[in-house]
Amino acid sequence: MIKDLFTATVIIGIISSGIRLATPYLYAAIGEMFGQRSGVLNLGVEGQMLLGAFVAYFVVLRTESLLLAILAAIGVGALMGLAMGFVTIQLQATQGIAGIGFYLFGMGMSNLLFQKLIGVVENIDGFSAIKIPLLGDIPVIGEIFFRQNLLVYLAFLLVPLAWFVLNKTTLGLKIRAVGENPEAADSLGVNVALVRYFTVTLGGILSSIAGASLSVALLNVFQQNMTAGQGFIAVALVYFGSWRPFGILAGALLFSMVNALQLWIQVLGIPIPSELAVMLPYILTILVLTLSLTKGKGPSALTKAFEREG
Amino acid sequence: MSQSKKLTSHPAKKRFAAVFDSFMPIFATIAALLVGAIFLLLLDANPITAYSALLEGAFGSFNAFAETLVKAIPLLLVGLGTCIAYRGSVTNIGGEGQMIVGALLSTWIGLSFTNLPGWLMITIAMLAGILGGAVWGGLPGVLKAYFNVNEILSTVMMNAIAVQIMNYMLRGPMIDPVQAEAASQIPQTARLEMAYRLPRLVPTRLHIGLLIAIILAVMVYVLLWRTTLGYRIRAVGQNQSAAKYGGIDVKKHIVLALLLSGAFAGLAGMMQVYGVNYRMITDGSATGFTGNAGFNGIVAALFGQLHPLITIPASILFGGLLVGANSMQRIVQVPSALITALNGLVVVFVVSSEYFRRRSQRKRIAFIESEDEGKPPKERSEGLGEAAS
């Protein structure tokens, strides 16, 4: 039965499932990466995702406008990010704990709003698949890669874009400097707080879009606690990817594809306990990181509040 | 000493300021609840009724207070582990998983041996819980120390793994024989022998775990500030290269810090089984068993300024908040999601209040010497580096 796993259907299935499952991770983890590169650890991703998912869903339900939905998600994400920024940058609160607070707040709020404003789940018309001309017609590959919805494409475009911003722009230079040595950046007139506000807000926005990608693009429903811990996985993937966009891409795809693989293992009736199958992606992620030789060192100023003396 | 002018504020005033500061978390909690009052109003609930219900539910009666204490036990235990981990500069967010593994191991032992005297089994079970948690915490420690795997990543992943192990064990090898026969097959273990239950302190659900946890808090205090092991963990946590220079095996103590903090979480898991539920039941998630104590314990420790002794009242207050909030939900019938949101607000406000505490503290601390190129004293966390004497 194991050999059933090596058929074209299964492999194509795993890759295309992996791409879909990886989409929210990419948004959330890339957003988190920007925050961490500038020195802010945000453990509240899960809460931001849930609020984003809810808001986008709610807006589509009421207005049927996907554009408004994404704008609303961006707005909510930005607010959550700013709040996190205020608490950790201005008030220099312990970042990890503040993040847990925002996680609980976001989870509670999204559930509360859902219960009060909606109540009963409905299916909505979310982003539909867009076939890329020509590329979408390539057999197999076209189906896997070029017939996805807009938010999936954007998630994967985000990876090189993030790499570019980080490594090729003055903003990216500031972000890296602020995360490594805020004092030095400050002495050159870089506004450390502003840079961090920017990255944390960006992180909030991207996490929120990650949630929206679930509720209005991939699944087109909202359910309480629907992210089911994905926000925490996203944070873990930043470590896995050594704070680099392509590393995160690799981690997100690995985790997602192994998750898809475990579904196939169950579907094909390979006799292992379902729980073992479910824990496979978690075990593998740890294993891969344990055995990999290149492990990045995190930004030196990660979780350290910056305050100018005097 | 030079002309540097020491701040000469009145000592009584200073003491008042110090007391004021230590109540900062409580003020922050009140502030968060005030914000919560807005939500309550929006939900057509009377905030005064709601919050009296909260207070009543947490501290209003003997039974309510007992419930608060029951809730506080796992928070305190996880919080103690957090104190150790924090001193060793490791971030353990795997309390949920460690509680589960500790509970699984101790429950398995309790169900396997049915003829032991109660006190003996409870002792063995406690050790089993500690062992389970220690393994589940020590593993990320080993991965961090020897394989450079970030512990945030590994503890998050290991939480998820522990849940699946629990689900498997409770529907498979450890399932209640009665349920194995039944059609519904509720994923739960058999009940522990009466004799194996943690003795109750007063005629409520409050069990002896509270006393054990308090004794352990004192022991953690002693461990951290009176023993060489604690000294070493703190040294490694504060400055690895200086610790290495001091002849301390840095890697070993990173593992130990995580292992010990896991052990406390494991014990918390054991106590939930032996003191409260008398069996393990799963709803498929970690929270169903732990009640988020693996996370909330971290918050409780922070309430307690990461000091094991202050974590005792902090856990009780935080436990009271959780119990009271549930009671408030019942009385004013607001959706329970509000409770979660409130919980989050309280955490955010409390952690933010540290800023104000630090600021006023900094004003109080007179600078010691002016020789040091006039640098301001960077006293961020009084108490965190304080030693025993």
Next chain:
Amino acid sequence: MKNTIKLFSLLLITVLLVAGCTQAAPPVEEPEVSDQPLRVAIVTPSSMNDLAFSQSISDAMQALQKEMGEGKLEYVYSENMFVVDDAAAAIRSYAQQGFDIILAHGSQYGSSVQEIAPDFPNTVFAWGTTVDTFDMPNVHAYEAASDEGGFVNGVMAALLTETKVIGVVGPIETGDAKLYIDGFAAGVKSVDPEIDVRVTYIGSFSDVALAAEAATTHLSAGADVLTGSAQMVIGAIGKAKEAGAYWFGTQADQTSFAHDVVVASQVYHWEVLLREIFALRQSGVLGGETFAATLDNGGQVIKINPDLDLGQDVLDEAERVIQGIIDQTISIP
């Protein structure tokens, strides 16, 4: 620092003393007055509008309220009590507040009921879904024979599949979900043992994305009929809808969610059982009974989507099987 410790201890002691002095009065025993409304408290593990397990009890209460008339039935609830410990606190508190009937609507609450019920001999406790009353005089047990509905769904699914592959998306491999899924599989096999019923448990009650991906995986593997249990299946239903594959629901009526593909839903009507529990209480029986929501007593209904053209033979066969289960000519293995 020392001051802080001292102060906290002082505070603690004060609180302890205050708490000790104001020891709660024992619960007031309410006299039985018939024109007083019946007061019911419900404790559920998920939210009351989850389109699944908790919603089914909420729907039942609303139906009963309508049925019994204005002011005859009051109910309160504590939802999302997935923490067993918190649920126990809720159950105890409701009992202390003097509620007449307390519904512990989650199989994980058994231990709590067993602990608490003896302290409140005049309160009716009903625990679902299970069969165990612990031999206590004030504990009822109720369950849903979800294998029955599952069996019916399975029979219809077997008749509708063309690829001979059917996919099932489950949460964790236990309880009501497992009962339903096992019944479903048995139903399929009773029609055609050759049909491949493939089951995935995704290990979570809330991961909608993974449930959706599990459905997609089933579809890629050739399934053209899907079913699943618990609240996260809305993700899977969405995928079935996209692919035009048939869906069978359970726990609540899921037709409204995807009109085009939901064939039938097994719906619980707990009001049937609750009515009995209320009546027994009137006659002074506070517990000891075991109830099952079955096709026979109407506690469980197969709701077929009228808008789908399934073909008369399918409907007839479903009707035949339902009857067979009711008059016990068909037994579920």
Next chain:
Amino acid sequence: MEIRADQTNKTPFTSLQMRNVCKRFPGVLANCEVDFDVVSGEVHALLGENGAGKSTLMKVLYGMYKLDDGEIILNGQPVTIQNPTVAINHGIGMIHQHFMLVPTLTVAENVALGLPSSKGPLTDLDVVSERIVQLASTYNLKIDPSALIWQLSVGQQQRVEIIKALYRGASLLLLDEPTAVLTPQEVDELFLIMRQMTSDGYGLGFISHKLHEVVEISDRITVLRNGRKIGTQLTSAVTKQTLANWMVGREITFITSNDKMDQGEVRIDMQAVSCPSQRGTEGLRHIDLQIHSGEIVGLAGVSGNGQLELAEVVTGLRPIKEGRVLLDGEDITGLIPGQVTEKGLSYVPEERMKDGMIRDFNISENLILREHHKWPFSKKGFLRIPYINEHTDKLVEQFRIKTPSRMTLAKNLSGGNIQKVLLARELSRSPRAIVAAQPTRGLDIGASEYVHEQLLEQRKLGTAILLISEDLDEIMALADRIAVIYEGQIMDVLPRLTATKEDLGLLMAGVHPGETIQN
């Protein structure tokens, strides 16, 4: 001047005046009514002991500290400098004592950081690199713009700092203790650059506590003591003795170890020791070095030439690749730090706050770092607090550590007292040998004197001492023999009496005296 002209359109610097400057920190007045001024084309030195308020004054000027009182007048206009950006825009540049560089970034990235780019939002590192090379050649600062900072030596890093300031069009440059990390030759080079800059019209503020350097380079000197200005004089019109008295407020004497000691047997014996460096390159190459009991061997060299590696190899902090280390004939190769400690070896690390002390530990806790697990500090795993307290009180008194209590955290102590705590710990153990790396770096004269006394005292007791220092004066004053290290190799070992600064300087640059200097 032409470099500045194409860099910016800032008004050229003519003069700066700081009047009545006061700067307070909670509980301490760092500067009080200080006047300081610089005009174009001069080096104005700010002289004073550590803690005199020199850096504070400069940081106020650079906008890093808020000015509490007083005024700053730049080119005749009163200015408010709220932050470094404003300072930079006013043409003020600062070379910090602790470099403000991002180690993981390249030279060009560090220079470009915070500057507008010619390519808008994109970085223009190619343009920046080109300009760096240009700037560097004008002032003879050889530097590779694409090198990562952490790969550079301290001297090179300082050049990056200078380039950073020049690049930003600074015309008033503040140098905070710039010579502390340089070899004599490098100091000469720096002075050359400074002279060239003044002749180009730059104004330079030069902070130092080294008298002879100040006298050598500056045009005017202002002395600060305890946050107050003692006086300003033309360099040509003042004697060293006056300056010294102003600085310290009392007469000072310079210690040297002229008394000849009888050298004992070989204590530390390094035989062909090799090890890799921090960066994975060759750190030490076949080091042979013997230190006798009762002898101080000075290890001179430019920072980053293997001194750290050598110290760490001896103390067990760094694994040895080849060769062996003997202590009194006993092989201690491969022992871990704790075991080396047991053998009676003490270590005063170069970066005391990073490697030798724990900031958030109090004095008691820091004093037991090395032997906390041993009797009499602990028993069966428990710390013996009463004994430890007693021990602390004894050492605080014996080593004249100024502290309000033994509970004071290390981070709240002054540099001098921190070093005293460290010495108290290392010397009170009656060590057989001591490795002391930069033991007086950053200390004021009084504290340095004290450290020197202590080392000489140990020498008298027969301890073998390896003194690693980048301060040749210190080595010349204390050492019996002087070893010079260059690129991980011992160039030569000279007896103090025959060694000259010039010869040592050449050796430090990798050249044997008498050899013709190539390239």
